[in-house]
Amino acid sequence: xxxxxxxxEAILDVMKQNREHPTAEEIYTLVLxxxxxxxxxxxxxxINILVELGEIKKLNMAVGPDRYDYLYQEHSHAICEKCGSIxxxxxxxxxxxxSNELLKQIENNMDINSITIYGICENCKSxxxx
Amino acid sequence: xxxxxxxxEAILDVMKQNREHPTAEEIYTLVLxxxxxxxxxxxxxxINILVELGEIKKLNMAVGPDRYDYLYQEHSHAICEKCGSIxxxxxxxxxxxxSNELLKQIENNMDINSITIYGICENCKSxxxx
DNA sequence: CTTAAAATTAGGAATTATTCCTAATTTCGT
DNA sequence: ACGAAATTAGGAATAATTCCTAATTTTAAG
Numbered sequence: 087x088x089x090x091x092x093x094x095e096a097i098l099d100v101m102k103q104n105r106e107h108p109t110a111e112e113i114y115t116l117v118l119x120x121x122x123x124x125x126x127x128x129x130x131x132x133i134n135i136l137v138e139l140g141e142i143k144k145l146n147m148a149v150g151p152d153r154y155d156y157l158y159q160e161h162s163h164a165i166c167e168k169c170g171s172i173x174x175x176x177x178x179x180x181x182x183x184x185s186n187e188l189l190k191q192i193e194n195n196m197d198i199n200s201i202t203i204y205g206i207c208e209n210c211k212s213x214x215x216x
Numbered sequence: 217x218x219x220x221x222x223x224x225e226a227i228l229d230v231m232k233q234n235r236e237h238p239t240a241e242e243i244y245t246l247v248l249x250x251x252x253x254x255x256x257x258x259x260x261x262x263i264n265i266l267v268e269l270g271e272i273k274k275l276n277m278a279v280g281p282d283r284y285d286y287l288y289q290e291h292s293h294a295i296c297e298k299c300g301s302i303x304x305x306x307x308x309x310x311x312x313x314x315s316n317e318l319l320k321q322i323e324n325n326m327d328i329n330s331i332t333i334y335g336i337c338e339n340c341k342s343x344x345x346x
Numbered sequence: 347c348t349t350a351a352a353a354t355t356a357g358g359a360a361t362t363a364t365t366c367c368t369a370a371t372t373t374c375g376t
Numbered sequence: 377a378c379g380a381a382a383t384t385a386g387g388a389a390t391a392a393t394t395c396c397t398a399a400t401t402t403t404a405a406g
Binding site: 128 | 385
């Protein structure tokens with residue numbers, strides 16, 4: 087794994103130019119513009135490889151399919167479990183401290199990749215009150 | 217939504233007695249012991265209702281199907297993105313403070329339901345070095 | 347206790363999301 | 377330039393979940 091292919095490069099380009107946390111399906115549609123012959127399995131396979139390589143990040147959604155994020159800057163996500171909205175935010179968690187606390191509590195020296203907040207956004211809260 | 221049914225009660229019972237974060241499939245298998253006639257769609261539907269009612273929590277996995285957790289005590293989860301191991305841990309995040317920070321940054325007054333750490337566990341780290 | 351409306355069910359079909367398979371092509375190291 | 381290794385397109389297969397329908401159960405009101 088790691089030979090050059092224009093397909094993989096096109097996928098990475100799409101991710102670099104897109105900060106909307108696209109789904110695999112959306113990535114596929116976007117990459118079709120540059121690579122009209124690309125197949126969906128190639129998109130899925132390369133998405134997984136890029137995650138593996140640490141170039142993009144996988145967001146585990148509460149609703150709907152997984153989403154992906156190019157790592158333009160270290161940040162965290164807050165995800166609405168009702169409507170699936172994603173909010174980016176910065177500088178809240180001290181990973182070293184967390185990592186240490188984790189080590190103490192679970193006795194496992196995990197590498198922390200990301201921290202995600204799940205909840206209900208303002209909009210969905212007000213909808214439910216009706 | 218919210219009429220009594222022995223099926224829903226049986227599902228909740230399974231969740232109360234199981235702290236292994238079962239998948240929907242596993243819940244289905246377990247509940248079959250008490251309700252041999254229950255159908256998978258009833259299990260899925262009721263799981264969603266119980267999440268909605270706040271009786272159980274949905275864990276958005278990095279690998280494999282979603283998992284569920286009875287809310288016996290407030291706690292957070294650390295999930296290995298490679299093998300899917302789940303670690304429970306306690307008392308690390310100050311939700312009020314976080315909620316406030318979120319409000320400032322994203323200008324959305326989200327209700328925080330849970331905070332999940334995603335990473336790579338010790339075991340998977342050492343496997344990769346080989 | 348009836349009774350009617352509302353909620354829930356079983357069972358299976360349908361849908362969605364993702365992975366797997368294969369033969370052909372491309373890339374890479376020498 | 378050549379052979380091994382990696383990658384591809386295309387489609388089949390699988391996994392996870394939701395949707396549909398007619399029958400049954402629950403609830404609330406009389």
